Amino acid sequence: MNNKKFNFKHIHLGGLLKARAEELDLESSFLCEFFGCENQDLVSMYDSQTLDTALILKWSKLLGYDFFRIYSAHLILYAPEVRKIESKSKKILEISFRKNIYTKEIIDFILEMLSTGQKSKGQIMQDYGIPNSTLHKWLDKYPNLK
Template sequence: MNYKKIHIGKLIDLKVMESGLKTSHICRFFKCDMNEINKMYEAETLDAEILLSWCKLLKYDFFRVYTQHLILYSPKAKARLSSEDDEVKKPARTELHKNLYTVEIIAFIMEKISSGEMTKLQIINRYGIPKTTLYKWISKYESTEA
């Protein structure tokens, strides 16, 4: 799964094939003909309401694909400049930020390491995954792959 470039229509088409849903059932659910369904399969992006309907029909959270993209590729938040002066504002209290690493993200990272596509240091720097977290994944998931 390439989380960098998302083509949601292809992902939906793949899930439909995996689920074995009949096209007649899909057409009744969306109240449209097969041409419109095929246009959705070809669409790189879909309206959120339509995507939510696909999530319900296929019992799969397609929004998670976008969430995983954000976790892997969004830049870290920077401190904001104050409008009153040019000093950097610090948060009033320390905020706990917890990233949610799903099984798919862990598999994605482990594939990058096992294929030799990226080193551990490159993964830590590019995706901002803490060193201890990465090494825990390696010890846990490399032993289960063997």
């Protein structure tokens, strides 16, 4: 799937499923038979922003693309690094998301923002918590995306 202009902040899963199915030239009749549903159910899935995880898993297998990766990319880009949560027993838990697992789609997304002038290096480092050294490694490794 082409994610160069994809916005990882606002995910509309149904639209992504439809685009991938069209990319693979899959007929609606085949998809309805695969999912055991009517055409209106298929249209409803395409219109839906989210779907049940078991259904996402089936779509991922059928379309040969890990749609869960999109949500992982969202977490890497937009989840807070550390936040405190108070439970009922007043214990404070600290949750820290690892930000060192960047997929090719995330790298393309970041470098596209940089190349179009949508964000500066400083803004990218501040907004997404990407270290300066990592950003420069990407720029060296993917010079055609600058």
